[in-house]
Amino acid sequence: MAPVRNSRVLFNSVPQGASHERTGYPVPGETLVTDHSQTIDLDNVSLDGGKVLAKVLAISVDPYLRGRMRAASKKSYSDAFKLGDPISNFAVVKVLRSDNPSYKPGQHLYGFADFAEYIVISEPSHWRVLPENSNVPWSVYVGVAGMPGKTAVYGWKEVAQAKKGETVYVSTAAGPVGSMVVQIAKAEGLKVIASAGQESKLDFLRQIGADVVFNYKTTDLATVLEEHGPIDIYWDHVGNKTLSTVLDHMNTFGRVVIIGAIASYNGQPDPIYNLATALWKRLTLRGFIVSDYEKKYADEFYATIPEKIAKGEFKYTETIVRSLDDAPQLVTDVQKGNNTGKAVIILADD
Template sequence: MAPVTNGRVLFNEYLPTGYPIPGKTVVYDTSETIDLENVALNGGFLVKVLVLSIDPYQRNRLKAPSDQRSYGSFELGKPIQNFGVGVVLRSENSAVKAGDHVYGQYDFQQYVIVPELPSRIWRVLENKEQIPWSAYVGVAGMPGQTAYYGWKEYASPQKGEVAFVTTGAGPVGATVIQLAKADGLKVIASAGSDDKVEYMKSIGADVAFNYKTTKTSDVLAKEGPIHVFWDNVGGESFEAAIEHAATGARLLECGMITVYNTNETYTVKNLFQIIGKELHVHGVMVAGPLHEKYVDEFYETIPEKIARGELKYKEHVLHGLDKAGQGLLDVQTGKNFGKCVIVVAEE
């Protein structure tokens, strides 16, 4: 078989502030080819990438190393990276065989040679529940893990308490809404459009509102105080949550999308209340010790719940790796409705 094109999404320039521009911040490149039958694997395995995930946190990796705090910059001229699922075409690694479906952090390419299973993040997916592969980068992947690990470790939910979830129509927030409902909490959830509000109600939110037309602090004043806060927004939203937190409330900081594209300029004017209300603020990251602690439990329970229809999810699907730049932009502006997934190839 002749070599085939191996399309790639390359990181083209650092973006200190502002939204990513498709074709400028990242570019789709078709200059490389790959000989699928003969390319040397050197003990690794060759994957045909099926789906790739676009997530808000990737915005931080578009910044220069000098502006980085935590995630590490993408390398200029090289493919950007994120979680995905692919099917193994050939393997020289005993842990993986042709036909296996592997979840991991892939370069944004149509075909990837993986030297080895690099970390506990990577996983050969059995999928005996037969849910769609795309679910494994969403509710059954990193965003679902983020929600599950953070909720299990820090929420300390008590039946009858009140939770407030921001970006409740996104894959993390929507999962948190459902976990909170399952634990018997009253759930307040916000998102940025009326159809997202309807969706949040459909998955169980007791109170759902559009933060663009309704003031968060007004809703919390009426429906709070809140005992658990799941924050994907930061800034004014964090301030409103502190203002309407009950004594001893748990504030789970998972994302601050309001500060990803600008510098952090909002003055949170009530940090002092962290003391008086004895609040607990926790930064939630999916990698690290929480992953070690919860990953097996996660894969044992979540795909099954999805298969049974007990855990719902919604996707914003873009077809073709060349749409990755658009996806990066969509999740920063909130244009996506549900988990943003790039379908790179059918099996």
């Protein structure tokens, strides 16, 4: 077969900071560009040394990608994208050819891929072989059955220290992480307060059992927490002023699980003026990064969570695009809240 097109999404420029004239949001077609110039010879590309050729089926678009679109000189917990190179993230791929006896054509793998139509995997042992016939769509393995779901499950076990009857507040609750936390907390008998920024997201939060649901853009957070608090666990996806407001409504010995800070991903962080509250109330504030707990919890996660998803015990929503041409826009939409549920690029169903 003649070589075929292998489109990719490239990191083209660092978004401007909030102190500049423009906002710090990624600009589709400028920050990220979709490139169609490359081809790949699927029959003959070299796989020497145990490599695997795979077709990319689904790629995750996550909020943290914004942090990787930075100048390489700035250090962080995840590597900066390299200007001119493809961006990368968690993906599900299907093996087409293999020079490695452990991987067979037709298998589906979960791991870290370039935003591209086809990839050559140099170290397939870093990828997880997914079960066939699990009744979980492949896209969901980058969502609630993938890194975001793991964030909820591992973080809840490791940090939340939840007890039946307690009250948890989940911000950005309708996304893949938040909605899993809402459902886990309800299953364990907690009272759940959940917020999101769109009416359709609030409907979903009601469907999955949240007790108190509100739009943080139109409803005053302090008033809600005054009425329905105090809060034993704050599952924080937002940071900034939301965090300081919640600190004022925490219960004594409460836990603040710091998972994300999306309110400052594209702009300046706010000062937290009332941190001394942590002293008066004997609070625990703990930052959490999912990858730290992969070894500890992954096998248990895959043995239990996909099955519960397949049975409908965990519900989810997705925002899907079907072309890499639409990927730069989706990356920006996630930062601006224009996605509903897990943002995913599906390039092929199988």
